Amino acid sequence: MRPTAALTFSALLAAATAGLMPAGALATERVxxxxxxLHSLVSGVMEGVGTPELIVDGAGSPHSYSLKPSQAQDLQDADIVFWIGPALEPFLEKAITTLGNDARKVALMDAPGLTLLPTRSGGAFEHHHHHDGDAEHHEEGHEHEHGDEADHNHAAAEHEEDHDRQHADADEHEHGDAEEHDHDHGPIDPHLWLDPENARVFVGEIARVLSEADPENAKTYAANAKSLDDRLDGLEATLTDDLKPVRGRPFITFHDAYQYFEHRFGLASAGSISVNPESIPGAERVAEIxxxxxxxGAACVFAEPQFTPRLIAVVTEGTGATSxxxxxxxxxxxxxxxxxxxxxxxxxxxLRTCLADRS
Known part of the structure; x- marks a missing residue:
């Protein structure tokens, strides 16, 4: 018979009080x-056990972040590091190898069961290449695999091949042309967390990794993961209903980070202002947008907290679009x-408020 949660807690409390915490227990401050x-999802799984450390806080961008000395020390002491992968956080690729040499590195982009979408090329991509039929498809209920199976498998295969190439080509990406290389995501769009179905996959993988590292708290991780899964289910259902009225209304973003959200909820992005959020778009790109x-007749243009909104006024002038x-x-x-x-x-x-303004 499996022990009850109360007995498990009592046993852990007694061991901690006696200074005899089992050797396999996780030093939670080292996550x-x-x-x-991702920190939010890991925090949810670890609720009642410990709190993970966060690297990119505030308005920092994972595309161009610089580690602080205290964060380098966190990596040095880490037992487990959760990240998306080098396509999103290139600054971490070398750091977790040199600083977090003894840590278990978990690139959640490699978790099985994710919906993977190809990176869209250029700033003014065609929305119908990615969204035809999505509105009808998403009303059928949530599944863990969406879109054309052949395209999905091809994208996944390209991701596997590119994962090895990214390690070999890291130096080249660091020194290449800013517009073409600094923000090169590879063949797979790495902003996976903006699809709640992918978040469900992340939660399962996080719970599995934590349970392996800390079997004494496995029951707590499993219960927390189940609670998060249920909440994500409800969140997806609510957003699906809320966004139905604005499906198909074109909009422009500053940074092409929202493909997974658009894909899940059948939205119609018409393009992005800048391929590289670290580079100011030139006059030709501004004129194009x-x-x-x-x-x-794009209804809205969206800025981000990390980037200056000054360009928004320029590209929307005289168009009737709101921001x-x-x-x-x-x-x-x-x-x-x-x-x-x-x-x-x-x-x-x-999205709902801005796009509804043009209804």
Whole structure:
């Protein structure tokens, strides 16, 4: 018979009081997470056991972050590091190898069962290449695999091949042309957390890894993961209903980070202002986006907290488009287990409000 939660807690409490915590138990202060949305999910799984450390806090961008000395020490002491992978956090690729040499590195982009979407090329991508039929498809209920199976498998295979190439080509990416290389995500779009179905996969993988490292608390991790899974199910259902009225209304983003959210909820992005959020788009790109906004009758142009909104006024002038803010990382949200849910709720509310203004 499996022990009850009460007995398990009592046993752990007694061991801790006596200074005899089992050797296999996890030193929870040594769990390190790269970005705020992942930190939120890890925090949720670890609820009641411990709190993970966060690297990229506030309005920091994982595409161009520089480690602080204290964070380098966190990596040095880490037992487990959760991150998306080198395609999103290139600054961590060498750091977790040299500093976190003894840590278990968990690139959640490699978790089985994820929905993987190819990186969209250029700033003014065609929305119909990615969204035809999505509205009908998503009303059929949530599944863990979406879209054309052949395309999905091809994208996944390219991801596997590129994972090895990224390690070999790291130096080249660091010194290449800013517009073409600094923000090169590879063949797979790495902003996976903006699909709640992918978040469900992450939660399962996080719970599995933590349970292997800390079997004494496996029951707590499993219970927390089940609770998160249920909440993610409800979140997806709510967003699906809330966003139905604005499906098909074109909009422009500053940074092409929202493909997974668009794909899940059948939204119609018409393009992005800048391929590389670390580079200011040139006059030609600004003119191109201005023309495209007018041509498509784009309802909204969205800025982000991390980047200057000055360009928004330029590209929307005379087009009739309104502007708002989308925050893919939760830069202005309090860290913790609630952040992920607030993040997606805020994305949905911003899109629904701005796009509804043009109804």
């Amino acid at each position: 390190v997470v790269s970005i705020k949305p 201005h023309e495209r906004i007018a041509e498509l 708002a803010t989308l925050d893919p990382l939760g830069a202005e949200l309090d860290n913790g287990s609630e952040l992920y849910f607030s993040l997606l709720e805020n994305l949905g509310a911003s």
